[in-house]
Amino acid sequence: MPPSSDIPDPLLTDAQATRARQLEKHAGFIGMATGIAHDLNNYITAIQGNNAVIQRNPALDTRAVECGQRINASCELGFHLANQLALYSARMEANPESVDVAALVARLRKATTAVLPRNVVLDVDVATPSPPLVADPELVLAMLVNLVTNAADAMVDRRGLIHVFIRPYKAEAHDATNAFFDLDTKASWLELAVKDAGLGIAPDIRDRIFDPFFSTKIRGRGMGLPEVLGILRMHNGNIIVKSKTNTGTRMRALLPASPH
Ligand SMILES: Nc1ncnc2c1ncn2[C@@H]1O[C@H](COP(=O)(O)OP(=O)(O)O)[C@@H](O)[C@H]1O
Numbered sequence: 001m002p003p004s005s006d007i008p009d010p011l012l013t014d015a016q017a018t019r020a021r022q023l024e025k026h027a028g029f030i031g032m033a034t035g036i037a038h039d040l041n042n043y044i045t046a047i048q049g050n051n052a053v054i055q056r057n058p059a060l061d062t063r064a065v066e067c068g069q070r071i072n073a074s075c076e077l078g079f080h081l082a083n084q085l086a087l088y089s090a091r092m093e094a095n096p097e098s099v100d101v102a103a104l105v106a107r108l109r110k111a112t113t114a115v116l117p118r119n120v121v122l123d124v125d126v127a128t129p130s131p132p133l134v135a136d137p138e139l140v141l142a143m144l145v146n147l148v149t150n151a152a153d154a155m156v157d158r159r160g161l162i163h164v165f166i167r168p169y170k171a172e173a174h175d176a177t178n179a180f181f182d183l184d185t186k187a188s189w190l191e192l193a194v195k196d197a198g199l200g201i202a203p204d205i206r207d208r209i210f211d212p213f214f215s216t217k218i219r220g221r222g223m224g225l226p227e228v229l230g231i232l233r234m235h236n237g238n239i240i241v242k243s244k245t246n247t248g249t250r251m252r253a254l255l256p257a258s259p260h
Pocket residue numbers: 146150151154196198199200201209210214215216217219220221222223224225226249
């Protein structure tokens with residue numbers, strides 16, 4: 001019989017047991033997210049399609065046309081959510097290719113201009129020579145945008161530096177206990193890390209930050225880190241979080257290093 005999560009296994013350390021519980025919890029969430037994403041897509045497709053048919057009626061008055069536009073806008077939000085759930089469940093298709101890291105960084109800067117407060121500087125440090133990266137460029141960009149957005153949100157006095165590092169990473173033995181997924185410390189990794197000097201993550205919510213819909217923000221949707229997790233899963237990657245309240249956070253996303 002497989003060990004039940006509520007019976008402590010004496011062979012596991014506390015950290016290993018916490019990680020095992022996290023993975024088990026997420027396996028349940030992922031099953032649910034997969035089902036919801038699929039059904040949501042079907043329902044919204046039907047709503048949007050039928051709305052489009054109604055909107056083609058030339059007899060509609062302005063009010064009815066406006067209602068139709070609102071229905072359509074809600075459908076788009078619904079599709080976006082379904083897409084985020086599909087990303088979290090790693091049910092999307094990744095299209096890996098050799099990524100031009102300089103172009104990726106340029107796109108990251110462009111995509112995050114709007115979320116960075118005026119006095120927050122994004123400092124990007126790419127190893128030289130630029131490390132080869134084989135991944136889905138759109139997904140890796142989405143992952144970095146999520147991490148930088150969270151870092152920007154955490155900068156309480158809205159000033160300071162956010163560091164992004166893209167460089168080879170040599171995993172250490174203790175990383176295996178801190179990583180979200182099982183980590184092969186002997187494998188070659190590439191880190192895409194985002195480090196902020198923000199408010200940090202309180203220890204009592206550390207176990208929940210990757211949960212879908214978990215947010216501590218007034219307007220937070222709580223789908224950023226689940227999306228990051230799904231993208232990493234699609235790439236056989238991993239993530240190591242280090243955070244200290246009122247000091248800052250480092251999110252170290254790891255992707256398998258590509259051979260030269
Ligand atoms: N860099 C960070 N610094 C502090 N807290 C963070 C950071 N990144 C994530 N968090 C915490 O994790 C939660 C979940 O993040 P996320 O899934 O992106 O959702 P959202 O940004 O919509 O709240 C955040 O609400 C916040 O509490």
